[in-house]
Amino acid sequence: MSLPDTPPSDATPAPATSRAPAGARPAPACTLVIFGAHGDLTKRLLMPALYNLAGSGLLDPGFRIIGVDRVASTTAQWRDGLTEMMQSFTHDPNAEFHAPSIDSAQWGWVCERLEYVQADFGDLAQVRALGEKIPGNAIFYLAVSSRFFAPVVEMLGRAGLVTQADGHFRRVVIEKPFGADLKSAQELNRRILAVLDESQVYRIDHFLGKETVQNILAMRFGNLLFEPLWRNEFIDHVQITAAETIGVEQRGAFYEPTGALRDMIPNHLFQLFGMVAMEPPNSFSADTVRTSKEQLFEAVRPIAPTDAVRGQYGAGTVEGKPVIAYRESPGVAPDSHTETYVALKLHVDNWRWAGVPFYLRTGKSLGGRRTEVVVQFKKPPMMMFRDTETQELPPNRIILNIQPAQGLTVEMGAKRPGPKMDLAEVQVRFRYGDVFAQSPNVGYETLLYDCLTGDATLFQRADNIEAAWRAVDPVLKAWAGNADGLELYPAGATGPKGADELLERDGRAWYPLDGV
Template sequence: MSDAPRAPAATLVIFGAMGDLARRLLVPALVNLSRDGLIDEATTILGVSHHDADDDALREALDDFIEDQDSWSKLRDRVAYLKGDFEQASTFAALAERVKGNAVFYLATAPNFFGPVVDALADAGLLDEGAGFRRVVIEKPFGHDLTSAQALNARILARAEEQQIYRIDHFLGKETVQNIMVARFGNVMLGAVWNNRYIDHVQITAAEAVTVGTRGKFYDSTGALRDMVPNHLFQLLALIGMEPPNSFDADAIRTEKSKVIAAAKPVPPEDAVRGRYEAGTIAGKPVAAYLEEAEVDPTGRTETYAALKVQVETWRWSGVPFYLRTGKGLTARDTEIVVQFRDVPIALFRGTKAAGCPWGNRLRLQLQPNEGLSLEFVAKVPGPVMETAPVSMDFHYADRFAVGHQTGYETLLYDVLTGDQTLFQRADQIEGGWRVVQPLLDAWRAGEPEGYAAGSAGPAGADALIARDGRCWSELA
């Protein structure tokens, strides 16, 4: 059981309740919250979908995805189903009859339904907060470029208040992501060197060994840049780059994060590389090329890899590049942030370093698969000559805490129910991320992505991008 206060009772309405997101992540996360005593016993789940089903059918569809059957048995009877079309007013009229008091509306739907569902909720009076809070959770992708993101924000905010909107990014639910602020602001030795005087550059990596697989149709209309960079990676950049907030209040933290994104300069095409995986081998198994995947346009230009150099023009970060990269079909699954500190200012150790790049003096924050952090420094190699080598002090969450199996949505759902928007993106953050990558979206309408073998670390152009600055990528864990 957790010591955190229990969230108030509410009806959690999940649009798209028969989809993978609800079955694999959302409801299992709610079961975990129930097990830990973090949601009220009067909280209910109402699934909405177009499928011809009933309460029992939804419960049975969820059964196979729940590991903790004991906790599930206590929540299962509070799951109900409403069949309805998301574009029919009758669906929302029926919903209004069933939803009273506090309510959260979770849009686990295709992006084209985000605007229409919010409009329909407002038209049915379901966003009025006279009898309790009413909150809307919106998944990514939030728009597909700057113009569409601005239009979607304008449409939604015409019907609801910003405080009612929770633009969710599941990356921010990870313990190590939340630990970034604690590491930065709770440890004076890091705070003292967290600036351009001591930091050489920052790398943010989100690498996946898996390929597109059965998601070809979705991915072919999205690509690596849209899928990961203006949302996930920019949120991590903001946490690394933000100034200390005057409190841990949600508005204070989101304002400081927004300032960082606003200070990021649009990325010119020469500071970015796109790639696309070709046939190769991953974990000993042969992998087909992206263009041979099911429901992928063989004449398309969709990238499965993107790397870019971002400049943040603030007093703290001027002259410190942020290198971002993400891709599928790579040699390992690895989401991490590497803060590379500057080398010692004198040539005392010249000629004593072991081969390799980068070399020591760095902080690695591992988000997945093994959450934790390590501080790498240099030490003398035993022997009669002065030779140094990088060593590290490591911390892993699983070694210190009983982490247990989490879906990554537990904290986020709890925060929605308690009204804490700290880990959710504000409209200006969303639009700021798109603004930075818009030049790449425009430029990449032409040309072809650079090929790279599945199971490799990515295209050669990405290595060249960082090498021209005299640096190199951290190895994938």
């Protein structure tokens, strides 16, 4: 699907091949500058998201995309490579973005607006020259390694490209990981905020772009049914799970210095925790929502190492396929003590959640793939059915299904048909696909649109980032440089034995990975 080198026409609106969301208007004209134009993030996630936004009619006719990288290439070559990648998604059902076909008019509209610039973002003269191509509004997307975040922002500042004037905005999107511990996160914030105002910084976590994650807020605050029960009077505990069946694959060199805790807990799982447990905000303005999260994060007691479990997968079988041990993966040290699994117990010292533990777990090469939040309720204060076979009824649960199932499940008791008062556990399910039309997306669509329109609600503020790192910092320090307590678990298992014992000592158990 090679397209000619034609300049974008400001008179040509995006081809709305699907109806734009109700009440949503096209974002203002803007130049999106992507540092790391040849990277995986750009090809596999950002371009499909822009393709979807174009198809929804949410991009202004004056929208432009400038890709910046050190790789020697031309606009035509970059565009053709992206086109080939987009076409490959139609053949790969396991890709983050999988569509039966690529609409040529929709993708062509995006391609008309692509421009490639070969530049070294460490070269002041080249960055200044890049600025001459960027009139008006601009967003700088740092799709680069985290070690370049601060240097790129500082170079943009030296080149004068992030100064906001004449009513135009200049914003910077920064990917995770935002720091590797509390100290490095604080230093990164210090360097970035020496150049930018907080309102210009969009710390992105694509997890928050998922409809099912955003639905947590809608479920809690849009229905009177749930919120009155959302407190320690009724809830026994909460489990937050992000389990993967895949291993590190070819990412061992990245994963070795990172590990499961840094990779998943202070960002993905803490964001789920924030949405589930924060106090109702006064409004859905960005600062109000993020302040509610911050108040929650500040109430989290720093996690004691005794409330943390780490594991590493060995050889095993996942979904009927053999899996080599983590230590045998490319880029991994043969004596590595990097964790591929972590389970934590959080204590929240506030009025709503005092006495309610939150259990978080995430891991690779496990026996089931699911991301979900399980809210388990206390048992009734009195068992009226003690003379029947219902004396040990299972507890009620609300399960927020994020992936692969998408929706909500309620587990409750119902009377079994017959003359006796015999209760059975039943499930009431809502699934997005049963109610709403769904289209392929990667989770970046909403976040990119929000950045273009200046809505920072789903982006993390500096204090949010630091509070999450502060909670896990004692565990990171305890684990640094030693393998004490690292448990091996076979690939295909549910995790290390210590993770089960973490809940067993409280008289609880993990919700099974092969559940709903």
